[in-house]
Amino acid sequence: MPRAIWSGSISFGMVTIPVKLFGATESRDIRFNLIHATCGSKLQQKRWCPTDEVEVPWNETSRGYEFAKGQYVVLTEEDFEQLPLPSKHTIELSAFVEEQEIDPVFYEKSYYLEPAERAEKPYALLLKALEEKKLSATASITIRKKEQLCVLRPHKGTIMLETLYYPDEIRQERSSDLDRVKVSEKELGMAFTLIELLKKPFDPSEYRDTYREALAQLIEAKLEGKQVVSAPAARDTGVIDLAEALKRSVEAAKKGSKPKPPARAGTRPARRRTRKVG
């Protein structure tokens, strides 16, 4: 198990359960460094002040909020420390809800909660109660200076903590006119048949990041000094595809099955008309 990223306690009513928090997910993307192509050195980032034309050490930096173009209000470390963060070391449970009530769009990141030493008993009690009642607990937690909404849910014999987005962090739904679209019974029947055909239990082990695998192979081949066989860049493949598509459109035209544009006489857009005279 990696190092805990947070430790504190769950608190509800009179009960306090010391716990540790571990990340439950990790990105497996292959990371690259930026290299100077001509000499192979790893590039460094420097903080540069364009006014004084000097490199700036960390102790001379502060954080500024841009309230208007080019104008900043500057906050110091002391300013930040004054901010109220009541849940700094506690996960204060506020309510118990049914898991289905939380729309998946709210979920941000998953963590495992583990009991600290000698806290197994109350931890197991809470876990069992949540399992039996099929409930999750909402709470707040402060991770890296940011207070976040979260939910505690039982999952395969442990308690998971899922941080949630605040409601104002969820973008407004896009309005849609789909209600007005008419579909026939027959069309719907066809859609049902198709869905039935592809219906199966969700098995995440079936899905792999094939791009990452190919990239890893490429790196390995480079390391072994092998000639890297042409793994065509996306762009090159694109060019070939475009050539094929163009050839097809040209051949279609030759055969007389002329590709019709989406709008010919009759449905000309208003804009074109105005443009012609204007």
Place this chain on the structure above:
Amino acid sequence: MSEVGDVLAQLDERKPRLVLNVEGHALPVTNLDKVLWPAAEGSSPLTKRDLLRYMTRVSPWLLPHLAGRPLFVTRYPDGINGKSFYQKHWDEPPDFARNISIYSSHKEGDGDYLICGNLATLLWLSQMAGLELHPWFSRIDPQPDAKGKGRKFSGSEATLDKSVLNFPDFVVVDLDPYEYSGREGKGEEPELHRRAFNRTRDLALRLRELLTGLGLQTFVKTSGRTGLHLYLPILRKFDYDAARGIAETIGRYALQQWPGEVTLEWSVERRTGKIFFDYNQNSRGKSLAAIFSPRRNALGTVSMPVAWEQLEEIYPTDFTLRTAPDLLEERGDPWAEILSAKQDLAQLLEERTA
């Protein structure tokens, strides 16, 4: 004295009306001090005399691009803020102007179409405040790459379909940014602004890279308003429908590659925030504003050809009736060789997909 110098000298005579002698033709010009472009943003007004001067000065470069092409003209008799007319047919043009008879499916019969083959015709159009020139992408001359194609254009649609006028010299793409600056009035089209133009330019450069990858040479010019026009010169083996299919295929590909930048949408609302890739001008009887054509724009901007290497340094308002002739004399026309750069699209595609 050269023809251009001779006409410019005549226009220097500060009379409101003159009879110009252009290549031996007498051309009456009137209301020479009428303002067509009112003063704007610190620039003085431009008059009909200024338009005639401009057309005269650019004519050595412009006329070759108009040669043999039916020409439509947008006239602004009361200046750019007044009413305008899109004129296709001319009843009684002067003797020096060439008229040809072409079947028009719209009229369901033959109509007379103008071909601008000399300076006198060009200046006659300016006299009628014909600011915007819209030449066809096809032309009546089958030399050198459309020998054997029909030269009869009237009588029926079928005759016109088989004729050389159904085979364009170019596949064209009109890139039109629909990113609004926020200063537009309700219902107005997006105005020219830096961010939108930069995005359009970047898209044009990507398209060029894509087409260069296929071995295709493209040419670019400013539209004279907010966007860019790309021309791909091709051997005349494909008719307009095929040319439109080619442009549409490129457009669909671009949309798939850069969905955040490109739109092919017909509804103007849905184009918002993106660059409209218009392939529909590849159609007989449709056109884009000609190279060097003035546009309806307060600053008197014109559609200007640009060398690809310079595209990142220019801005559409760099090119106006005032500035374009000097630039042209200094640098020449980057599009001068466009008809010699014609490409055998069928063969190139064959090689690429073999």
